[in-house]
Amino acid sequence: xxxxxxxxxxxxxxxxxxxxxxxxxxxxxxxxxxxxxxxxxxxxxxxxxxxxxxxxxxxxxxxxxxxxxxxxxxxxxxxxxxxxxxxxxxxxxxxxxxxxxxxxxxxxxxxxxxxxxxxxxxxxxxxxxxxxxxxxxxxxxxxxxxxxxxxxxxxxxxxxxxxxxxxxxxxxxxxxxxxxxxxxxxxxxxxxxxxxxxxxxxxxxxxxxxxxxxxxxxxxxxxxxxxxxxxxxxx
Amino acid sequence: xxxxxxxxxxxxxxxxxxxxxxxxxxxxxxxxxxxxxxxxxxxxxxxxxxxxxxxxxxxxxxxxxxxxxxxxxxxxxxxxxxxxxxxxxxxxxxxxxxxxxxxxxxxxxxxxxxxxxxxxxxxxxxxxxxxxxxxxxxxxxxxxxxxxxxxxxxxxxxxxxxxxxxxxxxxxxxxxxxxxxxxxxxxxxxxxxxxxxxxxxxxxxxxxxxxxxxxxxxxxxxxxxxxxxxxxxxx
Numbered sequence: 001x002x003x004x005x006x007x008x009x010x011x012x013x014x015x016x017x018x019x020x021x022x023x024x025x026x027x028x029x030x031x032x033x034x035x036x037x038x039x040x041x042x043x044x045x046x047x048x049x050x051x052x053x054x055x056x057x058x059x060x061x062x063x064x065x066x067x068x069x070x071x072x073x074x075x076x077x078x079x080x081x082x083x084x085x086x087x088x089x090x091x092x093x094x095x096x097x098x099x100x101x102x103x104x105x106x107x108x109x110x111x112x113x114x115x116x117x118x119x120x121x122x123x124x125x126x127x128x129x130x131x132x133x134x135x136x137x138x139x140x141x142x143x144x145x146x147x148x149x150x151x152x153x154x155x156x157x158x159x160x161x162x163x164x165x166x167x168x169x170x171x172x173x174x175x176x177x178x179x180x181x182x183x184x185x186x187x188x189x190x191x192x193x194x195x196x197x198x199x200x201x202x203x204x205x206x207x208x209x210x211x212x213x214x215x216x217x218x219x220x221x222x223x224x225x226x227x228x229x230x231x232x233x234x235x
Numbered sequence: 236x237x238x239x240x241x242x243x244x245x246x247x248x249x250x251x252x253x254x255x256x257x258x259x260x261x262x263x264x265x266x267x268x269x270x271x272x273x274x275x276x277x278x279x280x281x282x283x284x285x286x287x288x289x290x291x292x293x294x295x296x297x298x299x300x301x302x303x304x305x306x307x308x309x310x311x312x313x314x315x316x317x318x319x320x321x322x323x324x325x326x327x328x329x330x331x332x333x334x335x336x337x338x339x340x341x342x343x344x345x346x347x348x349x350x351x352x353x354x355x356x357x358x359x360x361x362x363x364x365x366x367x368x369x370x371x372x373x374x375x376x377x378x379x380x381x382x383x384x385x386x387x388x389x390x391x392x393x394x395x396x397x398x399x400x401x402x403x404x405x406x407x408x409x410x411x412x413x414x415x416x417x418x419x420x421x422x423x424x425x426x427x428x429x430x431x432x433x434x435x436x437x438x439x440x441x442x443x444x445x446x447x448x449x450x451x452x453x454x455x456x457x458x459x460x461x462x463x464x465x466x467x468x469x470x
């Protein structure tokens with residue numbers, strides 16, 4: 001039976017062997033939720049970029065450019081980090097380059113895996129289905145917050161563990177922790193998270209609507225998968 | 236109000252600012268539980284040492300030397316890592332040098348803090364009382380397992396958070412996670428932990444008796460505190 005593991009911070013990723021595994025990069029608030037939303041609403045592919053400068057350079061190639069630093073849209077960019085950017089305006093057929101504080105780093109560091117997927121509550125069921133079919137070991141790579149553990153990405157890992165229960169072994173300590181935390185939070189994820197100083201900080205940025213959106217499960221069926229430099233919908 | 240934070244792995248400790256804080260180093264299975272037991276049963280002070288060689292060198296100074304690697308007593312040492320070493324034989328007035336896979340490293344790395352304490356379930360109430368009186372920010376430094384998150388040290392952090400509730404802010408994500416996991420595990424910690432492949436591995440080493448002992452709360456009132464190179468009972 002394949003196993004599911006969880007890495008709570010990109011800083012810990014060097015301790016994991018990703019060879020032969022599927023990595024699921026997650027930054028629920030809000031990078032990977034926005035990516036899933038973008039690919040579900042007509043964006044053809046996404047370049048996840050680490051640096052502001054290299055992200056901005058994609059504009060000359062015809063890309064929409066999106067950037068956030070510390071929760072706020074970075075100066076000179078078309079878009080910030082809200083999933084509503086892709087809902088409220090038609091972006092069909094557009095290409096997107098995006099850089100965020102934590103999310104794009106998690107994707108980049110996951111490249112040692114056989115495949116890199118992007119996960120969010122919005123597509124958790126589709127991600128579960130994809131990795132179940134693949135039958136390989138899976139590791140959730142939490143973006144965390146500035147290298148630290150965060151609750152929302154952990155809850156995503158727990159939601160994925162619940163979906164995979166019975167078909168994957170869940171006996172790594174981090175996976176068990178995520179699983180139990182999700183069980184405790186499931187009935188009211190927003191209430192559970194709202195005690196977190198990190199989430200309170202996001203709420204002060206007036207993105208409560210975004211947070212509520214990002215905590216919805218199974219809104220989309222797209223599974224973004226990394227092909228070369230780009231995230232594209234899995235076939 | 237002072238705050239309580241949790242660092243899930245020594246690998247993440249460089250991300251934390253320890254200045255002005257009390258660090259509580261914890262390696263529940265079994266290093267810090269053994270240290271607490273030793274100081275409660277007549278050991279005068281403990282030298283926590285990182286390397287086997289430098290630990291063995293203390294023998295010439297009249298110390299008992301204890302070492303464990305990967306859960307088993309290291310060759311040439313007087314003692315391994317079981318708290319029963321200090322219960323089953325009279326060690327009154329002896330000095331102890333100890334090195335373990337993860338625990339002594341957590342202590343060493345915590346030195347940037349104002350004070351370093353050693354915590355375990357066995358003395359969790361006494362640790363809570365000590366830090367409450369000190370009124371400083373506290374950070375639990377989990378030894379983890381080979382750099383990875385582990386459940387048992389996290390549960391200790393959760394137990395401490397529960398004891399400090401009302402007097403300390405608990406809104407860091409790692410603290411909230413530990414708190415909720417402890418709530419879920421509290422009624423049957425051993426049952427909760429026995430799903431963990433890491434704890435299963437310890438059980439295969441036939442140390443179930445040790446594990447049960449280490450999960451007891453408030454057996455001892457000693458608070459080991461680092462003075463220079465040595466752990467001594469707090470006054």
